[in-house]
Amino acid sequence: xxxxxxxxxxxxxxxxxxxxxxxxxxxxxxxxxxxxxxxxxxxxxxxxxxxxxxxxxxxxxxxxxxxxxxxxxxxxxxxxxxxxxxxxxxxxxxxxxxxxxxxxxxxxxxxxxxxxxxxxxxxxxxxxxxxxxxxxxxxxxxxxxxxxxxxxxxxxxxxxxxxxxxxxxxxxxxxxxxxxxxxxxxxxxxxxxxxxxxxxxxxxxxxxxxxxxxxxxxxxxxxxxxxxxxxxxxxxxxxxxxxxxxxxxxxxxxxxxxxxxxxxxxxxxxxxxxxxxxxxxxxxxxxxxxxxxxxxxxxxxxxxxxxxxxxxxxxxxxxxxxxxxxxxxxxxxxxxxxxxxxxxxxxxxxxxxxxxxxxxxxxxxxxxxxxxxxxxxxxxxxxxxxxxxxxxxxxxxxxxxxxxxxxxxxxxxxxxxxxxxxxxxxxxxxxxxxxxxxxxxxxxxxxxxxxxxxxx
Numbered sequence: 001x002x003x004x005x006x007x008x009x010x011x012x013x014x015x016x017x018x019x020x021x022x023x024x025x026x027x028x029x030x031x032x033x034x035x036x037x038x039x040x041x042x043x044x045x046x047x048x049x050x051x052x053x054x055x056x057x058x059x060x061x062x063x064x065x066x067x068x069x070x071x072x073x074x075x076x077x078x079x080x081x082x083x084x085x086x087x088x089x090x091x092x093x094x095x096x097x098x099x100x101x102x103x104x105x106x107x108x109x110x111x112x113x114x115x116x117x118x119x120x121x122x123x124x125x126x127x128x129x130x131x132x133x134x135x136x137x138x139x140x141x142x143x144x145x146x147x148x149x150x151x152x153x154x155x156x157x158x159x160x161x162x163x164x165x166x167x168x169x170x171x172x173x174x175x176x177x178x179x180x181x182x183x184x185x186x187x188x189x190x191x192x193x194x195x196x197x198x199x200x201x202x203x204x205x206x207x208x209x210x211x212x213x214x215x216x217x218x219x220x221x222x223x224x225x226x227x228x229x230x231x232x233x234x235x236x237x238x239x240x241x242x243x244x245x246x247x248x249x250x251x252x253x254x255x256x257x258x259x260x261x262x263x264x265x266x267x268x269x270x271x272x273x274x275x276x277x278x279x280x281x282x283x284x285x286x287x288x289x290x291x292x293x294x295x296x297x298x299x300x301x302x303x304x305x306x307x308x309x310x311x312x313x314x315x316x317x318x319x320x321x322x323x324x325x326x327x328x329x330x331x332x333x334x335x336x337x338x339x340x341x342x343x344x345x346x347x348x349x350x351x352x353x354x355x356x357x358x359x360x361x362x363x364x365x366x367x368x369x370x371x372x373x374x375x376x377x378x379x380x381x382x383x384x385x386x387x388x389x390x391x392x393x394x395x396x397x398x399x400x401x402x403x404x405x406x407x408x409x410x411x412x413x414x415x416x417x418x419x420x421x422x423x424x425x426x427x428x429x430x431x432x433x434x435x436x437x438x439x440x441x442x443x444x445x446x447x448x449x450x451x452x453x454x455x456x
Contacts, residue, residue, distance in 0.1 A: 013136055017144045019183045020124045024148030026176035027117045029155055030090060031055075033169045034097040034110045041103045049343055050107065052224075055114040056336040062118020063329040070126055071322030078321075083123050083184055086116040087177050098170040118332075122325040127187065129312040129324035135259050137312055142255020142305050146248035153244045208371045209314060209323070213330045215368045216307045218361045219269070220331040223303055224338025225354040226276030227296070243297045250301020257302075258309055263369075269306035270365055272299035273358055307331045310372075390450055394437045403430045408447050 035051045042050075069077040076082065093113035097106050132140050155172060156164045163169055258265035275296035311327035345353055387408075391401040406416045413431070417424040431443075440446045 013132065013140055015183065015186070016128065016132055017140050017147070019144075019180065019187070020128065020141065021144035021147030021151070022176060022180045022183065023120060023124050024145055025151040025155075026173055026180060027090065027120060028148050028152045029164070029169065029176065030094040030113060030173045031117065032152060032156075033094060033164050033173065034106070034113060036165050037097045037106060038103075038110070041106075045343065049339060050110075052339040053336045053343075055110060056332040056339070058111050058114035059118035059121065060329045060332040060336070062115040062120075063122040063325045063332070064118075065115075066119045066122030066126070067322040067325055067329070069322075070122075070324070071320065074321060077123070077126075080184060080187075083120055084181060086119045086123070087181055089113070090116045090120065091174050091177050094173050095170055098167050118329075121328060125308060125312065125325040125328060126315070126321050128308075129315040130321060131187075134313060134316065138258030138265065138305060138309055139252070139255035141308055141312075142251040142253075142258075142301065145304060146251040146301075149244055149251070150248045208368070209326075211364065211368050211371065212310050212314065213326060215361065215364050216310060216327050217330040217334040218357055218364065219273070219303060219307065220334025221338045221341075222273050222354060222357045222361050223300070224335045225342055225350065225357065226273060228338075228342035228350060243294075246294050246297040247300055250298040251304060252301070253298075254302040254305035258305055262309070262313070262372075265302060265306055265309070266365075266369060266372075268299060268302040270362070272296065272303045273361065275299060277355075277358075386450075394434075396434060396437060397430075400430050400434050400437075403427060404434055404446075407431065407434070407443055408450050410447075 031051075035047060038047050038050065066077060066082070069082070090113050093109040093116070096109035097113070100106060100109075128137060128141060155169075159166060159168075163172075254265060254268065257268065275292050278292040278295075307327040307330075309327070312324055315321060315324035315326070341353060342350060387401070387405055391404055396404060402420060403416055406419060411419070413424050413427045416427045420427075435441065435446070438446060438449070440449055
C-alpha cells in the first residue's frame with residue numbers, strides 16, 4: 001500500500017466518523033426535542049416510560065427491520081433510498097412534535113420517528129461493519145458517538161439552555177439531517193454478503209450468537225437498573241457537562257483500547273456495571289459516591305462500544321450484514337425492560353433485582369468470553385511460538401524478527417516503515433539480511449517457506 005493509498009484510507013475513516021457522528025447527533029437531538037415537547041403536556045414518570053421504554057422498543061423494531069432487509073434484499077438496504085426516506089420521515093415527525101399541539105399526534109409521531117431512527121442506526125452500523133476494518137472499527141464508532149453525545153449537549157446551551165425546548169430546534173435537526181444526507185451520497189454500496197459454508201466454518205456458531213445477544217441484553221438491563229439507584233449525593237452534585245464529558249472520553253478511550261485488544265475492551269465493559277454498586281456503598285461519603293458515579297459514566301463508554309463491536313465483528317466475520325446492528329437492537333430492548341423495572345421497583349427491591357441480574361451477567365459473560373476470545377488467545381500464542389521458532393532457526397535479530405513478522409502478514413515496505421516508525425530504506429536493509437540468512441530470494445518464497453514449515 002502506497003502513502004497515497006494510506007491517505008485515502010485515513011480520509012475514509014474520517015468520513016465515516018463524520019457520517020456516523022453527524023447521524024447520531026441529529027437523531028439524538030430529534031429524540032430529545034420530542035421528549036422535551038412531551039414534558040409540556042405529560043408527567044415526567046409517564047414520559048420516562050414512553051421515551052426510554054416504548055420508544056426504545058420502536059427503535060429496536062426499526063433496527064430489526066433493516067437487519068432483515070439487509071439479509072433478504074441487501075441491494076435495497078444498502079442503497080441511498082432507504083436512509084433518504086427514513087431521514088425525511090424522521091424530520092417530518094420531528095416537525096409534528098414541535099409544531100402540533102395535539103398530544104396523541106406527538107406520541108404517534110414519536111413512535112414512527114423512533115422506528116426510522118432505528119432504521120438509520122441499523123444502516124450506519126452496518127456500514128461500520130462492512131466498510132471499516134476491525135482494527136479501526138472501535139475508534140471510528142467511539143469518536144463518532146462521542147461527537148454525537150457532546151454535540152447534543154452543545155446544542156442545548158443557546159437561549160439560556162432552552163434551545164431544545166424551542167421551535168428553533170427543529171431547524172437545527174433539519175439542517176443536520178440534510179448535511180448527513182450529503183455525506184451519505186458519497187458512499188459506495190456495501191460489499192456483497194458471503195454466507196458460504198467456507199465463511200461460516202471459521203466464524204461464530206449460532207449458539208454463540210444467541211449467547212452474545214443474551215449477554216448484551218442483560219448488560220443493558222443491568223446498566224439501566226444501576227443508573228436508577230437511589231443515591232444520596234451524586235445525581236445532584238454532578239452536572240450534565242461533566243457526565244457528557246466523561247462519557248465522551250470513555251467512548252474514545254474504549255474505541256482505542258478495543259482496536260488494540262478486544263479482550264480488554266470486553267473486561268472494561270463488564271467493570272462498568274460495578275460502579276453504581278460502589279457509589280451506593282459509599283453513600284455516606286459524598287465525595288466517594290460522586291467519584292464512583294463519574295467513573296461509571298467514563299466506563300459507560302466501554303459498555304456502549306462493546307455492545308456495538310461484538311455484533312459488528314460477528315457480522316463481518318460471518319459475512320452477514322443483517323447481524324451488524326444486533327448489539328444495539330438487544331441493547332435497546334434491555335434498556336426498555338430496565339426502564340420498566342426501575343419504574344416499578346424502588347429502594348431495596350431495585351438493588352436486589354439489579355444484583356441478581358449482575359450475577360447472571362457475570363456467569364454468561366465469561367462463558368461468552370471463552371467462546372469468542374479464548375480461541376483468539378490460543379491462535380495468537382501459537383502464531384507467536386511459530387514465528388519465534390522460525391526466526392530463531394535462522395538467527396534473526398530482534399528487529400529482523402519484527403520485520404519478518406510483518407512481511408508474513410503481507411505488509412509492504414512502506415506499511416512496515418510506518419508501523420515501526422523507521423525509514424523504508426531501513427526496512428529494505430533488514431529485509432535483505434533476512435533473505436541472506438534464510439537463503440531465500442523473495443517475499444513470496446519466504447512466506448511460502450514459513451507456511452510450509454508450520455504445516456509440517
